[in-house]
Ligand SMILES: Nc1ncnc2c1ncn2[C@@H]1O[C@H](COP(=O)(O)OP(=O)(O)OP(=O)(O)O)[C@@H](O)[C@H]1O
């Protein structure tokens with residue numbers, strides 16, 4: 689359910705400007721700015737401590753998980769009548785592995801491979817990977833991309849960061865809701881805005897949302913924003929979140945541009 693539209697058609701700020709608040713006590717808007725909040729340096733050290741702890745346990749946990757996964761595959765072949773159970777085991781092991789990988793991303797020395805990458809391609813890949821989720825939730829995803837920009841970045845990590853921000857926007861949306869993704873080159877920076885018209889973020893939890901393992905959702909690990917923030921920080925970027933409960937959320941990610949970065953499409 690994704691569409692690439694012209695500038696006129698995409699009115700992403702509509703989430704904030706056009707929609708009257710839905711008869712509720714007037715909510716407070718929140719702003720979180722990774723460059724202006726002092727708590728963020730504390731958060732970074734918390735994240736890297738969490739990541740370092742995971743580095744030491746990851747090896748111990750991953751090896752037995754790989755063995756169990758292999759055995760489950762074997763048993764599924766031997767007992768095709770029980771394939772449903774074994775498939776579930778494999779999926780759960782994969783989910784645990786994914787959490788472990790994301791946790792490892794938080795470590796200070798988490799390996800990072802910089803190459804020249806096209807930002808718009810990374811965003812398209814992240815959007816493609818979330819396609820089935822947008823269908824499931826009947827969320828309409830609109831893209832408006834400025835000219836191609838080449839960044840020196842870790843392609844997979846950057847994609848993971850945008851996937852997490854987009855996933856949050858989709859999860860916060862109601863059925864039939866809209867999510868807007870826009871890139872804009874502003875002199876020496878490129879900005880990526882992800883706007884949703886979802887439930888928004890209450891002021892009472894705004895100071896916690898970037899903490900690892902903080903979640904308001906059932907069954908989610910609560911790692912998405914902390915992983916995204918760490919990755920953006922590792923790329924010299926910044927993150928600003930503006931949200932209004934019951935109206936929506938704007939997440940803006942900015943990266944500095946080298947003088948030669950902008951390329952025509
Ligand atoms: N776009 C958004 N709209 C509303 N709430 C949001 C949005 N993005 C983040 N949040 C809030 O921040 C919390 C933390 O987000 P985060 O992505 O770190 O974890 P999660 O989405 O709960 O779990 P995970 O990303 O690990 O599946 C969410 O549980 C939600 O309460």
Ligand SMILES: [Mg+2]
Pocket residue numbers: 852855856911912913
């Ligand atoms: Mg999330």
